[in-house]
Amino acid sequence: xxxxxxxxxxxxxxxxxxxxxxxxxxxxxxxxxxxxxxxxxxxxxxxxxxxxxxxxxxxxxxxxxxxxxxxxxxxxxxxxxxxxxxxxxxxxxxxxxxxxxxxxxxxxxxxxxxxxxxxxxxxxxxxxxxxxxxxxxxxxxxxxxxxxxxxxxxxxxxxxxxxxxxxxxxxxxxxxxxxxxxxxxxxxxxxxxxxxxxxxx
Amino acid sequence: xxxxxxxxxxxxxxxxxxxxxxxxxxxxxxxxxxxxxxxxxxxxxxxxxxxxxxxxxxxxxxxxxxxxxxxxxxxxxxxxxxxxxxxxxxxxxxxxxxxxxxxxxxxxxxxxxxxxxxxxxxxxxxxxxxxxxxxxxxxxxxxxxxxxxxxxxxxxxxxxxxxxxxxxxxxxxxxxxxxxxxxxxxxxxxxxxxxxxxxxxxxxxxxxxxxxxxxxxxxxxxxxxxxxxxxxxxxxxxxxxxxxxxxxxxxxxxxxxxxxxxxxxxxxxxxxxxxxxxxxxxxxxxxxxxxxxxxxxxxxxxxxxxxxxxxxxxxxxxxxxxxxxxxxxxxxxxxxxxxxxxxxxxxxxxxxxxxxxxxxxxxxxxxxxxxxxxxxxxxxxxxxxxxxxxxxxxxxxxxxxxxxxxxxxxxxxxxxxxxxxxxxxxxxxxxxxxxxxxxxxxxxxxxxxxxxxxxxxxxxxxxxxxxxxxxxxxxxxxxxxxxxxxxxxxxxxxxxxxxxxxxxxxxxxxxxxxxxxxxxxx
Numbered sequence: 129x130x131x132x133x134x135x136x137x138x139x140x141x142x143x144x145x146x147x148x149x150x151x152x153x154x155x156x157x158x159x160x161x162x163x164x165x166x167x168x169x170x171x172x173x174x175x176x177x178x179x180x181x182x183x184x185x186x187x188x189x190x191x192x193x194x195x196x197x198x199x200x201x202x203x204x205x206x207x208x209x210x211x212x213x214x215x216x217x218x219x220x221x222x223x224x225x226x227x228x229x230x231x232x233x234x235x236x237x238x239x240x241x242x243x244x245x246x247x248x249x250x251x252x253x254x255x256x257x258x259x260x261x262x263x264x265x266x267x268x269x270x271x272x273x274x275x276x277x278x279x280x281x282x283x284x285x286x287x288x289x290x291x292x293x294x295x296x297x298x299x300x301x302x303x304x305x306x307x308x309x310x311x312x313x314x315x316x317x318x319x320x321x322x323x324x325x326x327x328x329x
Numbered sequence: 330x331x332x333x334x335x336x337x338x339x340x341x342x343x344x345x346x347x348x349x350x351x352x353x354x355x356x357x358x359x360x361x362x363x364x365x366x367x368x369x370x371x372x373x374x375x376x377x378x379x380x381x382x383x384x385x386x387x388x389x390x391x392x393x394x395x396x397x398x399x400x401x402x403x404x405x406x407x408x409x410x411x412x413x414x415x416x417x418x419x420x421x422x423x424x425x426x427x428x429x430x431x432x433x434x435x436x437x438x439x440x441x442x443x444x445x446x447x448x449x450x451x452x453x454x455x456x457x458x459x460x461x462x463x464x465x466x467x468x469x470x471x472x473x474x475x476x477x478x479x480x481x482x483x484x485x486x487x488x489x490x491x492x493x494x495x496x497x498x499x500x501x502x503x504x505x506x507x508x509x510x511x512x513x514x515x516x517x518x519x520x521x522x523x524x525x526x527x528x529x530x531x532x533x534x535x536x537x538x539x540x541x542x543x544x545x546x547x548x549x550x551x552x553x554x555x556x557x558x559x560x561x562x563x564x565x566x567x568x569x570x571x572x573x574x575x576x577x578x579x580x581x582x583x584x585x586x587x588x589x590x591x592x593x594x595x596x597x598x599x600x601x602x603x604x605x606x607x608x609x610x611x612x613x614x615x616x617x618x619x620x621x622x623x624x625x626x627x628x629x630x631x632x633x634x635x636x637x638x639x640x641x642x643x644x645x646x647x648x649x650x651x652x653x654x655x656x657x658x659x660x661x662x663x664x665x666x667x668x669x670x671x672x673x674x675x676x677x678x679x680x681x682x683x684x685x686x687x688x689x690x691x692x693x694x695x696x697x698x699x700x701x702x703x704x705x706x707x708x709x710x711x712x713x714x715x716x717x718x719x720x721x722x723x724x725x726x727x728x729x730x731x732x733x734x735x736x737x738x739x740x741x742x743x744x745x746x747x748x749x750x751x752x753x754x755x756x757x758x759x760x761x762x763x764x765x766x767x768x769x770x771x772x773x774x775x776x777x778x779x780x781x782x783x784x785x786x787x788x789x790x791x792x793x794x795x796x797x798x799x800x801x802x803x804x805x806x807x808x809x810x811x812x813x814x815x816x817x818x819x820x821x822x823x824x825x826x827x828x829x830x831x832x833x834x835x836x837x838x839x840x841x842x843x844x845x846x847x848x849x850x851x
Contacts, residue, residue, distance in 0.1 A: 129357060137355030145555045152419050153562075156578035156586065158474050165572060169498035171491065227490035236491050238498065304572040310500045321499070322570065 163242045164301035166250060168212065170311035170318075171236040172289035174226045177258050178203030205232050206258045208289070213251040214243060223257065235289070237311075245303045249296065252309050252318055256291040293318050335615060342434035346723070349769070350808020358804055362548070364768040365540035366428035371526075372545045373421040376552075378519060380414040385516070390508040393468040394566040401563050412556025413549075415579070418460050420552065422581040425453050435719070435771050436615065440622075441532060441645060441670050443612035448529040450609045455522045460582040462515040466508065471576040471583070473497065473567035478586055478597075485595035499569030532668060533773070534646040624687050625669035626676070628662045632683030635660030638788040642678035644773035645670055672772035673743035677779065680789045682745060691745035694738075698748045701736060702755030709756035710829055712821040714763055715748070717741040719771045721763035723807035724814075731817035733761065741765065741802075742775015746782050746791035749800055756832045759799045759824025761817060766804045776804060799824055 178201040188196045205226040212220035219241055227233035237254075289311065295318040299307050308321040345363070352361040362369060387407065389396035400407035429449060432438050438446040461479060465472045477497055484492040496503060530536035539545055564577045578586065589597035617623070626647070628639075635658030640648040647668035650660045662684055664675075675684045682691025701707075714733035716722040717740055725735040736752070738744055741764035749760045762783075764776040780802055781787035791800065801823075803816045 129354070133355050140355060141551065145551060146559075148416055148419055148423075149555060149559045151580040152415060153471075153564075153577035154580050155575040156471075156474075156580075156583065157574065158470070158576045158590075159572035159574060167498055169495060169500045171495070171500075233490055236495060238492055238495050304574060306499065306570040306572060308499050308570060310498075 159304055161242060162245065162303045164245050164303060165306045166212070166214075166241040166243050166301070166309065167306050168210070168220075168237050168239040168241075168252065168309045171234050172311050172313065173287045174205040174208065174235045175256060175288045175291065176203055176232075177206050204258075205235075206256045206291075208235065209253070209255050209257050210237060210239070211251075211253045211255075212239070212241065213249075214241070215248050216251075224254075243301050245301050247298060247300050249298050250307075250309070250320070251294065251296040253294040254289070254292075254311075254318065255294075287313070290316055295320060338434050338436060338615065341430055345431060345434050346806065346808040348808075349806045350810070353766070353806060353809050353812065358766040358768075358806075358809075359541065360544055360547070361766070361768075362424075362544065363427060363431075364766055365544050366424045366431065368537055368540040369424045369544070369548055370421050370428065371538050372540055372548060373417045373424065374519070374522070376417045376549055377414060377421070380410050380417070381516075381519075383410050384414060385512075388466065388512065390505050390512060393466060393508050394563075397467045397469075398563045398566075401561055404560065408560045409553065409556045412559070412561045413553050415561065416552045416555055417549075418456075418463065419579065419581040420548070421456060422453075422460070425449075425456060429453070433611065433615070436617075437670075437771065439612040439616040441647070441668050443616075444532055445529055446612050447609050448525050450605075450611075451525050452522055452529060453608075454605065455518050455525065457582060459515060459518040459522070460579070462511050462518070464579065464582065465511050466515060467564075468503075468508070468567050469564035470567055470573045471564050471578050473569070474573075474576045474578070474586070475583060478590060481594040482589075482598040482601065483594075485593070485598045497569055532645055534644055535774075537768075623671035625666040625671050626664045626673070626684055626686050628664060629683040629690075630655075630661050631657070632681050633661050634658050634681055634683075635662070636680065636788060637662075638678045638680070639675040639684050642674055642774070642778050644672060644674055648675060648684075670772075672775075673740055674772050674775060674778060676743045677745050677775075677782065678789050679745075682747075685743070689739060689743060691747065694743075694745050694748050695751065698736075698751045698755075702752065702757075707734075707756065709832060710758035710825070711756070712759045712761060712817070712824050713752050713757040714761045714817055715741065715744060716763050717765050717775075720765040720769075720807055721805040721809070721813050724805070724810050727810050727814050728763075728817050731814040732821045733817040740770075740772050740775050742770060742772050742777075742779055744779060746789060749783070749791055750795050753795060753799055753830060754832065756830060757799075758827070758830050759801070759820060761820045762800075762802045763805045763813065763816070764802060766806055769806060776802070798827060799830065 180199050180201040182199055183197065188198075207226075208224045210220070210222050210224050211218060220239055222239075224235050224237055225231045226235045293311065293316075295309060297320055299320055299322075301307060305322070309318055310321060311317070312319045349361065349363055352363050356362070358364070384400065384407075387396060387400045397411075401411055402408070432442070432446065432449070461475055465476045477494065480493040480497065483489070484494050496507065530538075540548070562577075565573070585601070589600065592600065628648075630653075635650065635653075637650050637660065639662050640650050645668055647665050647670075648662050649665065651663050652659060653661045655661070662675075664684070671686045673686050673689045676682075676686065676690050676694070679685065679691060682695070685691065685693070712733045713736050714721070714728045715736045715738055716725060716728060718737055719740065721728065722735075722737045725737065728735040734757075738748075741762055744762065749762070752760050762779065764779055765771065767776045770776055778787065782789055783791045783800060783802060784797070791797075801820050803820070805813045805816065
């Protein structure tokens with residue numbers, strides 16, 4: 129091995145290490161577009177729609193004792209229509225149903241719209257589609273419903289997303305910034321957020 | 330050995346040969362990092378475990394970015410350790426890729442070696458996942474980008490009722506449980522890698538786990554120096570409501586993002602799965618079939634004397650000794666054809682020439698060398714250069730130009746020492762064996778056993794009556810043309826200085842190779 133080979137070897141090793149360092153934190157384009165983003169994200173319990181009826185004495189008698197319930201309800205969860213308008217024009221529209229195979233779990237909304245930077249009026253509507261009686265009402269109105277059943281349903285009403293929520297607001301969209309529209313369960317309303325919560329919980 | 334059947338293998342082999350030649354010239358064969366790629370990964374794994382344990386002491390799952398930023402700001406206890414951890418993981422990816430390419434190019438990816446290939450592919454996948462979790466732990470803009478891309482692909486699977494991507498919407502702060510799970514995976518995956526690695530080397534006898542110490546410390550030292558000279562910088566903290574134009578990405582772990590970020594999550598997942606499966610299915614594509622496949626070794630039980638040497642030398646543990654009742658010996662060697670890769674090492678380790686792949690046993694080698702020395706163009710005093718087909722065999726014209734007579738063999742490790750003796754008795758002035766570099770033997774241990782048979786009386790040794798001054802073993806790869814010429818010239822000059830050789834009778838296999846007569850006979 130000549131002295132030149134040694135020098136070349138050292139130079140190659142240094143170049144390889146420099147290449148490693150560069151490739152280890154090379155600038156990668158993550159969001160090339162200068163647009164802003166409107167993000168709709170929330171999760172909530174959909175209203176349960178039920179038809180309740182009182183069981184007859186004959187029906188109750190056919191059941192084992194531990195299964196005898198005066199009122200039985202059958203139902204499903206409500207579907208909602210989501211509509212998003214940008215300066216009056218519809219840019220997104222879909223039907224949202226509960227999660228899970230039986231669609232009886234919490235519903236979630238996760239939509240993103242790329243929008244040009246600048247001010248714009250954003251209108252988001254989230255409205256129940258089904259016309260059936262909500263479970264809470266069905267049970268509360270039922271003369272045979274017990275007190276615990278009524279209380280449980282009142283609690284559920286508090287957790288479920290309201291039949292109609294909307295937000296219409298003039299928002300400022302900045303380049304590569306996200307405006308988040310989410311559902312605030314305490315206020316039971318849609319809200320727009322432009323600063324993210326930072327701390328992990 | 331099986332012929333190279335695939336053009337892709339030949340192409341990669343050509344590239345590797347060139348790179349090997351360059352590295353041999355600049356760093357010598359002993360320090361050529363390309364020959365140590367597999368063992369370098371193990372050394373880096375150990376370095377990653379040690380530095381990782383140190384870094385874990387300072388990591389806080391409640392404030393991930395802040396804890397890493399504070400660590401990075403500390404030049405003595407944090408920054409360089411983190412730098413070493415990061416660069417070691419990057420180099421591990423490169424070394425794994427080189428190792429896989431070498432195994433692929435050398436046709437060592439199929440048959441009995443398929444298990445090593447598949448587990449190697451799994452190790453690479455685990456290494457990548459471990460790296461991804463490591464970057465997500467930091468929760469800077471790159472970590473978030475990586476997490477989003479991964480979640481997008483995961484969401485294409487119809488198994489989750491809510492998409493994982495929703496975790497990164499900014500709707501709520503990321504839960505501590507997310508970082509805890511991530512940390513758990515980052516620590517747990519290396520443990521799983523240990524198990525897969527055990528499977529990876531399971532079919533090897535005497536697996537070499539670490540590179541030679543100087544190489545290991547040079548690599549770790551170079552990475553440490555790099556971490557000190559180029560200290561790591563923190564990328565900005567992830568903010569779910571900000572879309573960064575660029576992120577400082579580690580291309581070794583995120584090279585795929587530019588190709589997938591414009592695809593839908595499902596397409597990206599499909600593409601990744603297809604590529605992963607294709608990688609694991611390589612043994613199916615590269616397998617030699619029919620006449621192309623080299624047959625496994627066979628034992629001639631009438632010749633076997635039960636000396637156990639072949640089972641000791643077999644690099645793949647494919648030969649086992651069994652008891653038998655025979656006038657010849659109490660033990661007999663048997664080859665497990667499912668484990669045999671037909672490397673032929675056993676042919677060189679059997680004194681009585683009773684084992685080896687068909688057509689490449691010691692006896693077959695004796696026939697071939699007799700034919701060679703009886704050729705009319707042979708002259709007394711010539712320097713015969715035994716060239717391994719995988720290495721110096723590619724430089725046969727250079728050997729001839731340097732004054733040597735090339736004598737190609739499938740693998741120098743297969744060489745029965747009687748071949749050397751016959752060449753010298755047949756009038757050769759000297760015999761130079763150009764074996765592959767020890768850490769690049771396609772049959773793993775060929776040069777090692779050859780040197781021991783020639784110089785250290787390992788069984789099937791070169792007989793003491795053969796003058797060692799006329800025999801030399803050197804190492805060369807196919808890319809070492811200049812080295813080959815230089816070595817052949819130097820040896821030819823040394824052999825010429827010894828004067829004319831003593832030409833004797835050729836060996837009689839029947840006499841020389843009957844290592845022990847049947848018991849009960851004189």
